[in-house]
Amino acid sequence: MxxxxxxxxxxxxxxxxxxxxxxxxxxxxxxxxxxxxxxxxxxxxxxxxxxxxxxxxxxxxxxxxxxxxxxxxxxxxxxxxxxxxxxxxxxxxxxxxxxxxxxxxxxxxxxxxxxxxxxxxxIGIASTEPNFGSDVASMTTVAKKNSRGYVVNGEKSYISLVRDIKEMGGGYVTVTKTAPEKPGTSGTSLIFLPYSQEHFDITYLEEMGREGSSWGAFRIKDYEVPEHYLIGKENEGFKIIHEGFEFARALISVISAGTALESINRGIDYMKQRVAFGKSLTKFQGLQFQVADNVAKMETALDMGYRALWVYEQEQKYHKFTRFQVSKEIAKAKLLSTTWGFDAVNDALQWQGAFGYSTDCPEEYSLRGIRSFQLAEGSREIMKQIIARESIGKEFI
The missing domain is CATH 1.10.540.10 (Acyl-CoA dehydrogenase/oxidase, N-terminal domain)
Structure with a gap:
């Protein structure tokens, strides 16, 4: 049991x-x-x-x-x-x-x-480039090895926490090519790049939501870092990068569910206080059914998120699941929590009428914020590809 x-x-x-x-x-x-x-x-x-x-x-x-x-x-x-x-x-x-x-x-x-x-x-992640997101094989950032370590050149874009890392210190787990002559994702490595004013040329970008977060792009020019900043083995970065992405995706699942459930609660509180046509909004069956659908979905999504985290932990520590099983569990949780979560917040905004469209309503900025999670750390389309691949079989796709 x-x-x-x-x-x-x-x-x-x-x-x-x-x-x-x-x-x-x-x-x-x-x-x-x-x-x-x-x-x-x-x-x-x-x-x-x-x-x-x-x-x-x-x-x-x-x-x-x-x-x-x-x-x-x-x-x-x-x-x-x-x-x-x-x-x-x-x-x-x-x-x-x-x-x-x-x-x-x-x-x-x-x-x-x-x-x-x-x-x-x-610690941040620098993976995305102007011309690729999930297609790691298209990467142009290159790290050349020398007698002291690696010299990195390239460009990263749509990177979270750029201002925070610049101001507080730290750096990025950076995805780079160490053997660009190798095909596809082979020859990919992970190298830690501490923030350096000399070597980072930062451009700040403005997000649709997530007002408190910082977002941007940067160019890296002739940045030499010591060899011990290599994460894992050289040319095997693609094998381990997804462990970080999957942890992040599982966390996004429970965050999206928690955010959406709070929006539902605020929407319900508003309906309890608002009277239309002589009765509380909670008396209208159409709204009751919307509440029921959203609560059922988001509580299910929250459970899926915790299962995904548990499966991830079991694989990481005890190897009780395969990497592909973990990928599928996490992809299911992220796909549904972010899709259902956006819909739930949108419904909660709708329940609050004109107030929901005002900037005083938390659902106005929650809707824009949770929308980012349908893209971050792997898009909805990538989650569907993972689920399909593991359900149908890679050899049939």
Whole structure:
């Protein structure tokens, strides 16, 4: 029989994080939107609470939590920030610091992970380029090896946390070609690139939503980094990059579900207060059925997200599932949570009439924020391809 209960420690952590969110995040959403940045006090508080770099082992100053526990925190932050700006900061930092903690050299881990665990530095991901997103084989960024390490040249675009990493320090798990003569994704490596004012030429981009998050592009020119900044083995980056993407996708699943469930709750509260044609909006069966559909979908999506995180953890630590099984579980969760989540927020906005269309309504910016998750860390179309490949069989596609 399956046990879906959380441990006492996990429930205690959830309560602690929820109190932090209610105290520090929710009252400052409007400030964050106005200033278009996450207040530094929130990031500092998250670091003090130990919820940045949550999977970092105790050896490097972190708490060493499992993926499901990280998901609990992600859900609570998703519920507290309708713009999903802080959830983006959280999931990027946690997913990619995990990859360094698993595959990074001892020297790299000792250099960066203790500061990441305390929220003093940030780890990001630099994969997308102007001419490709999911098609890694089309990458043009190249790292040439020399006697001291690697010299990196290239361009990355639509990268999260560019301002945050510039201001706070840290760097990027960067996808690059180390053997460009090899076909397809072979010859791809992961190299950590610390932010350097000398070697990063940054352009800031403005997002449709996620007002507190920073987003941009940068060119890297003749950036020489030591050999111990290689993550995993040379020319085998494609094999491990998806472990980071899959962790991020699973976190997006629970964030999207949590965000949408909060929108549903706000929509219900509005309907309880609003009277039309002499009766409360909650008396109209059409709206009741919309509530029922959305609650059923989003609670299912939340369960799928936690299952995806559990499967991921079981494969990472105990090899109980294959990589392809993990990919399918996570793709299902991300596809449905982001698709259903957008629809649920849109319905909650509709229930609130003209107010829903105003910038005073959280659903107005939640709708734009959650829409980003249908693209981030793998589009809906890529999720469908993964599910189809594992359902039909790769040899038949």
């Amino acid at each position: 399956l046990d879906y209960t959380f441990t006492e420690e996990q429930e205690l952590l959830r309560t602690t994080v929820r109190e932090f969110c209610n105290r520090e995040i929710k009252p400052r959403i409007k400030e964050m939107i106005k200033n278009r940045r996450i207040p530094s006090e929130i990031i500092k508080g998250m670091g003090e609470l130990g919820i940045l770099g949550m999977t970092i082992p105790e050896k490097y100053g972190g708490p060493g939590y499992d993926a499901v526990t990280v998901g609990i925190v992600a859900e609570e932050i998703g519920r507290s920030d309708p713009t999903v700006s802080i959830p983006v900061f959280f999931l990027v930092d946690n997913a990619w610091s995990y990859l360094i903690s698993k595959y990074g050299s001892e020297k790299l881990k000792n250099e960066y992970l203790p500061d990441v665990a305390k929220g003093r530095k940030i």
